[in-house]
Amino acid sequence: MNYIRIYLRFVIIYMKGKLEYHFSLLLELIANTILIGIYFAGFNVIFYNFNNIVGWNKYEVLFMFTTSWLSYSFSCFFFWSPMRDIGELVRSGKFDLYLTRPINPFIYLVLQQFQYTFLPRLFFSIYFWIYSLQRLSIQWTVTDVIYYSLNLLSGFVIFSAITVITGTISFWTVKSEEIVSLLTDNNYGLKNFCDYPIQIYSKGMQVLLTFVVPYALTGYYPVANLLGKNLPHLWIAHISPIIALVMAIIAYNFWHFGVKHYGSTGA
Template sequence: MKQIKRAFKIHRIFVVQELKRMMEYKGDFIVGIIGFLLAQISNLLFLWIIFTKVPSLMGWSLNEVVFIYGFSLVPKGIDHLFFDNLWAVGHYIVRKGDFDRYLTRPINTLFHVMAEKLQIDAFGELLTGVALIIVTLPQLSVEWSVLKVILALISVPFATLIYTGIKTCTASVAFWSKRSGSIIYMFYMTNEFAKYPATIYNTVVRNIITYVIPFALTSYFPALYILKGENPLFNIGMTVLAGSALMALGAVIWHFGTRAYESAGS
């Protein structure tokens, strides 16, 4: 308990620092938010144009597809907001030897790296995601129960951990290979598949995004449970399981990685 309190306190200090840094370039942070907002808008325009040609996409209505799309942006956005610094580990922190700084402090290195940066750009995704959910939900006939609300709320942090876990695993590779930005990128981009109902893909792709790089568990499966109320054990249970397992795996690889870390010679 004391440790958690300390972690929150440290996190708050980092966030305050980060906000000060942002104030240096006032207005600039809006640029990133608009950038991510535009990325979503162009995808939505694409969907909207498609639905002027067909009444449904393999049985999914426009509202359902947009709901799944919106739901996928929430865990993605949360991960982006809080844990964006993992990219920097893969891109340059290890290569330039900057990781020394983290090793010299009495804070867990993984926590330190994550807490250090707050990526405001993520609001471009988060706001779109929440807006799409709010707009589409009333038009979908969803039966609500207390259990469903609880399970839906539980699924979001674990879906976020799927993102963060995959990023931690791939970022850790940099401890051995010096840089792993491209590897993080390759795995991260698989989330493109998660934005749409998994039934539109063939079996191979569906199995990959469910069991191997399980981004479908961050969006389609929890959304499926919310929409249809089917099979909570799989749809939510797998998300919880995959999120915990991937984050644990990431932490283990990270731990061994920091032992293998060699600073840059300068």
């Protein structure tokens, strides 16, 4: 509870600083809104020309990738900016300051910022998630609600763990912004590949998105199971919580390993 109060205080301070340049903040939000709007416009263009993608209709695909986007957006509020910027902190030696604070450096990294640029993505995700649900005939049971909620949480953990792992590489490479973007950026990174049914990709890419960088477990598999799609390996639709736990353990230990081997580079 104490961390929640600290985080809210940091958010207020962070946003007050951003509001000093309110025009810049407004332009950032407008730019991100336009970017996400263009993405959904492109999505509609695809389904204007095709009735379905490998048996998935427009609303099923929309429900699938907004499910993934919900987990992704909440994860990015906390972890995107710290893990993107840590390379600069290591390069300049400013990470030393985080090690001298009377708080865990990882928690301090997360608490001191709020990635408000993901608000448009979250808004669009919620809107189209509701929009798609209203057009699908899913007969929800208590078991389905628990299953879906657990997979949303697992998706949050998977996205967060991957972001932390890629950011931690900065302790050795110094600059890892490109690696973070390559794996986690939803506009041009690998994350973008899980916005559509993974059957459209090669077998190798399917394995990559399922077991190596398990983005397919954040939307495709759980939603396919809910929609009654024919999955060749149904058990994969139930392993998201296990994979999330494994990823979290890997990210936790990798981060501490990186901090332990950190050596200040200076300016």
